[in-house]
Structures are given as C-alpha cells and as structure tokens.
Amino acid sequence: MEFSDHLLNWYAKNKRELPWRSSRDPYRIWLSEIILQQTRVAQGLPYYERFVNAFPTVHDLASASEAEVLKLWQGLGYYSRARNLLATAREVSRERGGKFPGTYNDLLELKGVGPYTAAAIASICFQEAVPVVDGNVFRVLSRYFGEVTPIDTSTGQRKFRELAREVMAPDAIRDYNQAIMEFGAMQCTPRNPDCDSCPLADSCVARGTQRVDSLPVKAGKTAVRKRNFHYLVPVDKAGNTWMELRTTSGIWQGLYQFPLLESPPGSVTRGEEPTQKSLLAALSTALGEKDLMVDRLVQFNQTPKVHKLSHQHLHTTFWIIYLDHLPAGRIPLAKMEEKPVPVLIAKFIEAFKNSYF
DNA sequence: AAGCCGGGGCT
DNA sequence: AGCCCAGGCTT
Numbered sequence: 001m002e003f004s005d006h007l008l009n010w011y012a013k014n015k016r017e018l019p020w021r022s023s024r025d026p027y028r029i030w031l032s033e034i035i036l037q038q039t040r041v042a043q044g045l046p047y048y049e050r051f052v053n054a055f056p057t058v059h060d061l062a063s064a065s066e067a068e069v070l071k072l073w074q075g076l077g078y079y080s081r082a083r084n085l086l087a088t089a090r091e092v093s094r095e096r097g098g099k100f101p102g103t104y105n106d107l108l109e110l111k112g113v114g115p116y117t118a119a120a121i122a123s124i125c126f127q128e129a130v131p132v133v134d135g136n137v138f139r140v141l142s143r144y145f146g147e148v149t150p151i152d153t154s155t156g157q158r159k160f161r162e163l164a165r166e167v168m169a170p171d172a173i174r175d176y177n178q179a180i181m182e183f184g185a186m187q188c189t190p191r192n193p194d195c196d197s198c199p200l201a202d203s204c205v206a207r208g209t210q211r212v213d214s215l216p217v218k219a220g221k222t223a224v225r226k227r228n229f230h231y232l233v234p235v236d237k238a239g240n241t242w243m244e245l246r247t248t249s250g251i252w253q254g255l256y257q258f259p260l261l262e263s264p265p266g267s268v269t270r271g272e273e274p275t276q277k278s279l280l281a282a283l284s285t286a287l288g289e290k291d292l293m294v295d296r297l298v299q300f301n302q303t304p305k306v307h308k309l310s311h312q313h314l315h316t317t318f319w320i321i322y323l324d325h326l327p328a329g330r331i332p333l334a335k336m337e338e339k340p341v342p343v344l345i346a347k348f349i350e351a352f353k354n355s356y357f
Numbered sequence: 358a359a360g361c362c363g364g365g366g367c368t
Numbered sequence: 369a370g371c372c373c374a375g376g377c378t379t
Contacts, residue, residue: 077363
C-alpha cells in the first residue's frame with residue numbers, strides 16, 4: 001500500500017464529524033475554510049455555526065454591513081479575513097449571480113482566497129485534482145519523506161507543493177485532502193505525535209532517523225514587539241462615552257476602540273507614565289474639542305494589563321475620564337457592546353461594567 | 358523575500 | 369515562554 005492509501009484508510013476510521021463535512025455547497029465550504037485559516041477547528045467551530053445561522057446563503061451575507069460581520073467575527077482574530085469575506089460575498093452575489101468560481105485558477109481571483117483555500121474548495125466541491133498544502137501537510141510530508149527544506153521559504157513552498165502533488169490520490173482527492181489534514185491534526189501532531197499507533201510508522205523517514213521532533217524545519221523566528229497603550233475612556237454626566245473606528249491599516253482595522261495614546265517604547269520601564277496633561281490633550285484631540293471640562297481622571301488598572309498577540313505584547317492602561325459633557329458622536333455606555341472591538345477592549349468593557357454599575 | 362495580521366490552547 | 373493553528377495580503 002502506498003502513502004495515500006494509508007491516509008485514506010486512517011481517515012475512514014478516524015475522521016471527526018464536522019458540520020461542513022456533510023456539504024459540498026461552495027458557499028459553506030468557502031465559509032468554513034476562511035474561518036479555519038490559521039485557526040484550530042475547536043476555535044472556529046462555533047463561529048461557523050454562528051455565520052451559517054445568521055447568513056444561510058451568500059446573498060444574506062452580501063447584504064450585511066461590515067460592522068455586523070465584524071461583530072460576529074469578534075474574538076476570532078485576523079480581521080482582514082472578515083472584511084475580505086464580506087467583499088467576496090458581495091462579488092459572488094452581485095457580479096457572479098451567486099455562483100462561486102468552479103476551478104482552482106478562477107477561485108484564486110477571490111479576495112482572501114489563496115493557494116490553500118482555492119485547492120480546498122476546488123477539490124472538496126468540484127473534485128479537481130489539486131493538493132492542499134497547509135500547516136498539517138507541511139508537517140506530515142516533511143516527517144514522512146524526511147524533507148528538511150525550511151517550509152517558510154519560497155524554495156520550500158515550491159518543493160512541498162511539488163511533493164504534495166506527486167503523492168496525492170487524484171481519484172479520491174476530496175477525501176485525500178481532508179485525510180492528510182486530519183491526520184496532521186489528530187495523529188502526526190506538532191508535539192508528542194502518536195507514532196506508536198501510526199499506520200505509516202514503518203516507512204516514516206523521520207521516525208527511522210529520530211527526527212520527528214525536529215521536523216518540519218522553519219527558518220524564520222518571529223520577533224515580538226512591545227508597545228504601551230493608554231486608552232482614554234470618557235464618561236459624561238449623562239452616562240455617555242465615546243468610541244472611534246480604527247481606519248488605519250494594520251492591527252484591528254475596522255474595529256472600534258476608545259481614544260488611544262501610545263507612549264514610546266521603553267518609557268514605562270523607565271518609570272515614565274504619560275502626564276495627566278498629555279492624556280487629556282490626546283483625548284481633546286480625539287474628540288475635536290478644546291475645553292473638555294474634566295471632573296476627574298481615574299486610572300482603572302494600576303499595573304499595565306499585558307495583552308499578548310503572536311507578534312506584539314501590548315502593555316495597556318485604561319484611564320476613566322469623568323467630564324461634564326461629550327460632543328456629538330457620543331454613545332450611551334450601554335451601547336459599547338454593540339460595536340465590534342478587539343478582545344482586549346471587550347475584556348475591559350466587561351470589567352468596567354462590573355465596577356461601574 | 359520579508360513583514361504583518363489575533364487569539365487561544367498546549368507543552 | 370515559546371510554538372502552532374485547515375494562510376493571505378502588503379510592502
């Protein structure tokens with residue numbers, strides 16, 4: 001038996017029942033694939049159910065607002081996925097009569113659909129013989145074939161895509177692609193893979209050469225940037241606050257936040273808190289009002305709250321600024337929760353509610 | 358080619 | 369503390 005046969009047999013016995021597995025509807029497969037990009041099945045599952053319920057068809061999704069989609073997406077991260085999701089739903093609904101492209105090459109034209117996602121949709125929905133290459137596939141192939149080329153280089157990408165094509169099962173591509181991913185997620189895991197019960201153990205190069213724990217090889221290392229955030233939370237005497245939309249490209253684009261003052265790197269470790277004056281000046285600028293008539297300023301958390309992302313550690317302080325009144329654009333405190341916000345802000349709002357009310 | 362983009366779970 | 373996750377886009 002060859003490589004792909006073992007995987008298909010393993011899959012038949014061990015596959016999980018997942019909601020999108022019972023469908024070949026390109027809308028549902030596309031939706032699940034976008035949600036699962038860089039996301040574990042366990043984390044994405046409730047979001048998939050939420051989106052399918054809220055938007056049963058691509059036309060339903062296409063008619064939603066961006067804030068609505070982002071609110072439903074809140075907490076899942078990589079928010080450009082949600083913005084591209086909406087853009088593609090509108091493209092498919094309005095320009096393509098609700099019909100998704102039917103081939104790998106045409107699927108690539110859609111926003112947010114790259115080589116992996118195009119291959120997944122083309123193979124699962126249309127039985128096109130193209131191999132998926134995701135994190136699981138890199139790991140399974142590098143271990144089984146002992147391929148040591150780093151996966152995060154262009155030559156590595158080419159090499160693994162070529163290898164993936166050579167060993168795929170073109171006549172059972174729909175199951176094969178899901179099989180190799182499921183196998184990587186359940187059996188050939190990044191840490192502590194279950195080699196003892198592995199049907200491929202006898203012929204696995206990494207297993208035979210004691211290299212399981214060192215494959216796949218990655219060249220790059222991610223440097224974590226440290227930043228100091230000071231959120232300015234105004235509260236007026238009528239119980240209003242103020243939130244603004246992040247329109248700049250970069251982190252959390254399209255989400256809402258309180259006015260933000262970022263202090264220079266290292267300033268906090270040197271004991272340099274922003275002065276009260278600079279905090280109020282920043283708020284004044286954000287609100288577009290010169291005289292704020294501030295009553296008092298309260299530091300909500302005494303030690304910075306560290307919010308850890310893959311590539312940034314955000315040392316965050318929230319300041320509650322009580323003032324007489326807020327200009328037009330203010331919102332009632334109770335409406336804070338209707339806005340799509342980063343998890344960091346959502347956690348603050350929850351804590352603030354419990355202390356304020 | 359390299360950097361950026363989230364949040365959570367596991368070790 | 370570090371790694372990884374059913375990757376893709378921007379620079």
